[in-house]
Amino acid sequence: xxxxxxxxxxxxxxxxxxxxxxxxxxxxxxxxxxxxxxxxxxxxxxxxxxxxxxxxxxxxxxxxxxxxxxxxxxxxxxxxxxxxxxxxxxxxxxxxxxxxxxxxxxxxxxxxxxxxxxxxxxxxxxxxxxxxxxxxxxxxxxxxxxxxxxxxxxxxxxxxxxxxxxxxxxxxxxxxxxxxxxxxxxxxxxxxxxxxxxxxxxxxxxxxxxxxxxxxxxxxxxxxxxxxxxxxxxxxxxxxxxxxxxxxxxxxxxxxxxxxxxxxxxxxxxxxxxxxxxxxxxxxxxxxxxxxxxxxxxxxxxxxxxxxxxxxxxxxxxxxxxxxxxxxxxxxx
Numbered sequence: 001x002x003x004x005x006x007x008x009x010x011x012x013x014x015x016x017x018x019x020x021x022x023x024x025x026x027x028x029x030x031x032x033x034x035x036x037x038x039x040x041x042x043x044x045x046x047x048x049x050x051x052x053x054x055x056x057x058x059x060x061x062x063x064x065x066x067x068x069x070x071x072x073x074x075x076x077x078x079x080x081x082x083x084x085x086x087x088x089x090x091x092x093x094x095x096x097x098x099x100x101x102x103x104x105x106x107x108x109x110x111x112x113x114x115x116x117x118x119x120x121x122x123x124x125x126x127x128x129x130x131x132x133x134x135x136x137x138x139x140x141x142x143x144x145x146x147x148x149x150x151x152x153x154x155x156x157x158x159x160x161x162x163x164x165x166x167x168x169x170x171x172x173x174x175x176x177x178x179x180x181x182x183x184x185x186x187x188x189x190x191x192x193x194x195x196x197x198x199x200x201x202x203x204x205x206x207x208x209x210x211x212x213x214x215x216x217x218x219x220x221x222x223x224x225x226x227x228x229x230x231x232x233x234x235x236x237x238x239x240x241x242x243x244x245x246x247x248x249x250x251x252x253x254x255x256x257x258x259x260x261x262x263x264x265x266x267x268x269x270x271x272x273x274x275x276x277x278x279x280x281x282x283x284x285x286x287x288x289x290x291x292x293x294x295x296x297x298x299x300x301x302x303x304x305x306x307x308x309x310x311x312x313x314x315x316x317x318x319x320x321x322x323x324x325x326x327x328x329x330x331x332x333x
Contacts, residue, residue: 001052001053001054001055001058001142001143001144002052002053002055003017003050003051003052003053003142004050004051005048005049005050005051006048006049006050006051007047007048008038008041008042008046008047008048008049011033011038011049011051012033012034012035012038013032013033013034013053014032014033014051014052014053015030015031015032015033015051015052015053015054015143016028016029016030016031016032016033016037016049016050016051017029017049017050017051017052017143018049018050020041020046020049022040022041022043022044023043023044024040024043024044025040027040027041030061030088030089030143033049033051052142052143052144054143054144055144057146057147057148058144058145058146058147059144059145059146059147059150060143060144061086061088061089061140061142061143061144061145062086062087062088062089062140063086064089064118064140064144064145064150065086065089065090065091065138065139065140066085066086066091067150067154068091068111068118068120068138068140068150068153068154068157069083069086069091069093069138070083070154071153071154071155071157071158071159072093072111072120072136072138072157072158072159072160072161073093073159073161073162074158074159076096077096079102079161079162079163080095080096080097080099080162080163080164080165081093081094081095081096081135081161081162081163082094082095082096089139089140089141089142089143090137090138090139090140091137091138092134092136092137092138093134093135093136093137093138093161094132094133094134094135095129095130095131095132095133095134095135095163096131096163097131097163097165097166098129098130098131098165098166098197098198098199099128099129099163099164099165099166099302100126100127100128100129100163100164100298100299100302100304101122101123101124101125101126101127101129101135101161101162101163101164102125102126102161102162102163102164103122103123103124103125103126103135103136103160103161104159104160104161105125107156107157107158107159107160108120108122108157108160110156110157111153111156111157111160113156114149114152114153114156115145115146115149115150115152115153116141117140117141117142117145117146117149118140118141118145118149118150118153119138119139119140119141120136120137120138120139120157120160121136121137121139122135122136122161123135123136124317126295126298126299126304128197128198128294128298129163130197135161135163136161164299164302164303164304165302166198166199166200166301166302167227167301167302167303168200168227168228168277168300168301168302168303169199169200169201169227170200170201170203170225170226170227170228171191171195171200171201171202171203171226171227171228171229171230171301172202172203172206172222172225172226172228172229172230173187173188173191173202173203173205173206173230173231173232174206174207174208174215174218174219174222174229174230174231174232175187175188175205175206175207175208175231175232175233175234176207176208176209176210176211176214176215176231176232176233176234176235176243176244177207177208177209177210177234178210178234178235179234182207182234183207184205184206184207184232185205186286187232187285187286188202188205190285190286190287190288191230191232191281191285193288194288194294194297198298198301200228200301203222203225203226206218206222210233210234210235210243211243212243212246212247212250213247213250215231215243215244215247216247216248216250216251217251219231219247219248219251219253219273219278220251220252223251223273223274223276226276227276228276228277228278228279228297228300228301229273229276229277229278229279230278230279230280230281230297231244231247231248231278231279231280231281232281232283232285232286233280233283236267236282236283237258237267237269237280237282238267239258240255240258240269244269244280245258245269245271245280248271248273248278248280251273252273252274253271253272253273253274253278254271254272255269255270255271256270256271256272256307256308257269257270257271257307257308257311258270258280260292260296260311260312260314260318261311261312261314261315261318262291262292262295262314262315262318262319262320263292263318263319263320264282264284264289264291264292264320264322265282265284265291265292265293265294265295265318265320266282266292267282267283268280268281268282268292268293268296268311270296270306270308270311277300279293279296279297279300281293289320289321290320290321291320292314292318292320295314296311
């Protein structure tokens with residue numbers, strides 16, 4: 001691509017590199033200069049403009065962005081995404097429904113390593129997405145991209161983007177109380193908000209005494225009424241054999257993992273009961289603020305498997321904003 005100032009008599013067919021304000025309006029950068037545009041410039045006594053002119057082996061920015069977006073998302077409907085039309089070298093890619101972002105980070109990094117002018121920016125892997133939320137943007141930085149670089153980028157990024165839609169639509173939250181003052185209202189409200197934004201219905205508020213037997217019975221009663229079960233205890237789960245994990249085992253379920261390197265959110269456990277995922281929530285789930293359990297819950301709702309290794313790999317970036325309601329702030333601990 002050739003770039004630089006040229007006299008008007010040599011600018012026809014070139015791409016205007018900078019917007020120009022005229023007495024009769026404005027010519028926007030990226031415009032292909034035709035006779036009418038050049039006449040407007042001459043009428044304002046402008047004798048020279050800065051332009052870009054593509055070489056024979058360059059692909060125009062809009063065509064290049066469209067090609068790369070189609071490589072990243074070959075079949076938008078199949079992966080629950082929408083690819084917008086190109087404009088000024090940019091193509092935005094949106095979630096078609098609620099879910100979590102499927103990002104192949106190695107492929108995106110490979111695309112961005114091909115050529116500085118060919119770029120893709122995405123949300124973080126597994127980020128919660130609302131319908132119509134932008135999951136990625138393809139941007140050709142200059143007015144065109146070398147064809148061979150574009151070819152390599154398209155090959156490197158093939159099928160890198162997807163959306164995992166919400167599959168588990170019914171949730172039950174079982175809370176325990178240590179004393180009669182714990183009515184579960186705050187926790188139910190916070191969790192209802194989380195489920196609502198994912199398009200998931202939450203069953204009636206259920207609060208039982210903080211005892212293994214009572215929680216065991218509640219779990220058994222709820223397992224056929226929900227696609228996912230959550231437990232929020234009135235006293236923090238501080239051991240793998242504390243009340244909530246023991247109640248899950250007693251109900252016939254199993255505990256797959258306890259604890260996570262995300263703060264707030266450390267005191268989480270994950271298990272299952274009759275094929276239904278069970279998430280033991282940390283106390284911070286009573287606040288609507290983001291915590292580690294959100295990262296696990298959102299994936300589970302979308303039927304994305306979460307393994308102990310996945311949870312233990314969440315530490316980098318896992319130091320989250322501290323909620324104001326935390327009993328002992330980090331700085332005072």
